[in-house]
Structure formats: C-alpha cells, structure tokens
Amino acid sequence: DSGVTQTPKHLITATGQRVTLRCSPRSGDLSVYWYQQSLDQGLQFLIQYYNGEERAKGNILERFSAQQFPDLHSELNLSSLELGDSALYFCASSVASGALTNYGYTFGSGTRLTVV
Amino acid sequence: DQQVKQNSPSLSVQEGRISILNCDYTNSMFDYFLWYKKYPAEGPTFLISISSIKDKNEDGRFTVFLNKSAKHLSLHIVPSQPGDSAVYFCAAKGPRAGSYQLTFGKGTKLSVIP
Numbered sequence: 001d002s003g004v005t006q007t008p009k010h011l012i013t014a015t016g017q018r019v020t021l022r023c024s025p026r027s028g029d030l031s032v033y034w035y036q037q038s039l040d041q042g043l044q045f046l047i048q049y050y051n052g053e054e055r056a057k058g059n060i061l062e063r064f065s066a067q068q069f070p071d072l073h074s075e076l077n078l079s080s081l082e083l084g085d086s087a088l089y090f091c092a093s094s095v096a097s098g099a100l101t102n103y104g105y106t107f108g109s110g111t112r113l114t115v116v
Numbered sequence: 117d118q119q120v121k122q123n124s125p126s127l128s129v130q131e132g133r134i135s136i137l138n139c140d141y142t143n144s145m146f147d148y149f150l151w152y153k154k155y156p157a158e159g160p161t162f163l164i165s166i167s168s169i170k171d172k173n174e175d176g177r178f179t180v181f182l183n184k185s186a187k188h189l190s191l192h193i194v195p196s197q198p199g200d201s202a203v204y205f206c207a208a209k210g211p212r213a214g215s216y217q218l219t220f221g222k223g224t225k226l227s228v229i230p
C-alpha cells in the first residue's frame with residue numbers, strides 16, 4: 001500500500017457520459033498529480049494541484065477538469081466521454097513542501113476506465 | 117513530440133546476468149531523472165534517481181548512469197532476478213520552475229528468465 005488511494009479501481013461507462021475519479025494523497029502530501037496511461041503509451045501528465053490550487057497543466061483536454069479540496073483529496077472529472085478516453089488514470093502525490101525529493105512521487109494503483 | 121524515449125519496448129535477460137535499460141531525452145533543461153518500476157495492476161514505484169549534476173548513482177543492485185552530452189541515461193541491474201520482471205519507466209523532471217511534473221517514456225518491459 002503506497003498510501004495514495006484511488007477509487008474506483010475499475011469503471012465501465014458509455015460514450016457521452018461523465019465520470020469522476022477520486023484520489024486521496026499520502027498523509028502530509030500537499031501536491032497531487034494526475035496522469036493518463038493509454039495503450040502502448042507512457043504516462044501523460046494531465047494536471048497538478050498544490051494545496052488546493054492548480055499548479056501546472058499538461059495535455060489535459062477541455063472535457064476534463066480537476067480540483068483539490070480542503071482535505072487535500074482530488075477529483076478528476078471526465079465528461080462527454082469518447083472511446084479514446086479509455087485508459088489507466090493514475091494519481092500521485094509528493095511531499096508537503098512541494099519540492100521534489102529524490103524519490104519523486106508516490107503513485108496510487110490507478111483507475112482503469114473503459115468507455116464502451 | 118516525445119521528449120523522453122525508451123526505444124526498446126521489451127528486454128529478456130537470464131537470471132544472474134546484467135540488465136541494461138536505456139533512455140534518451142531531447143530537452144537539455146531537464147535537471148533530474150528517475151526510474152520507476154511497474155508491476156501489473158499496480159502503480160509505478162520509485163526505483164532510483166539521478167541529478168543532472170552527477171553521472172552515476174548506485175543503490176544496491178541498481179545503478180543509473182547519465183551521459184549529458186549524449187542526452188542518454190541507462191539503468192543497470194546486476195545481478196538480475198526473476199522478481200525484477202516488470203515494466204520500467206524512465207522519467208525526467210523540469211524544466212519549468214515551481215512545477216514538478218515528470219515527463220515519462222513509454223516504458224521497457226523486462227523479463228528475467230530463471
């Protein structure tokens with residue numbers, strides 16, 4: 001158990017629908033990162049939050065949004081889903097200061113989204 | 117544009133021998149490099165890292181080498197064990213100040229044959 005909790009583990013939904021993925025960071029970590037891993041692709045950075053505020057944005061589609069709540073958990077909202085959105089979505093967290101230590105992030109085990 | 121490349125999708129090595137996983141990058145502003153290991157149905161776990169000001173970092177059976185002039189790094193595992201069989205991701209940090217996003221390669225699947 002890495003300490004980063006992602007729910008649900010699996011999600012199957014239809015095209016056009018909206019889903020919410022949830023992440024609870026490791027205790028004491030203020031930064032949360034979302035990554036997408038599609039088939040045969042590396043992990044693509046989507047977005048980072050630090051203590052409730054958006055810190056960096058990557059290749060995140062306009063149909064996707066995220067937020068970090070006062071209790072530091074984060075949610076990734078995916079709307080108007082398309083078949084190509086099927087992927088593994090990982091959340092990661094890093095140490096409270098926001099600095100990247102030499103061990104990088106701690107990842108959760110991911111949510112596998114299947115759009116049918 | 118892929119800034120971090122792992123050109124070998126897979127690698128098979130005999131138990132006890134050396135495994136060498138390679139990674140190339142294009143952005144000279146990257147200042148930190150990390151290797152992650154991923155087992156099926158789990159998230160990636162940190163393995164070893166190296167700062168851009170160093171050329172080698174060693175941790176037990178794992179050694180990472182960085183060649184800045186060639187924009188190349190490699191992970192050596194000696195001796196390789198069956199439990200090392202996993203997908204290995206190379207990642208790079210930077211260059212944007214204040215953001216700690218990592219840029220990942222596509223991964224290399226290592227199979228260690230008993």
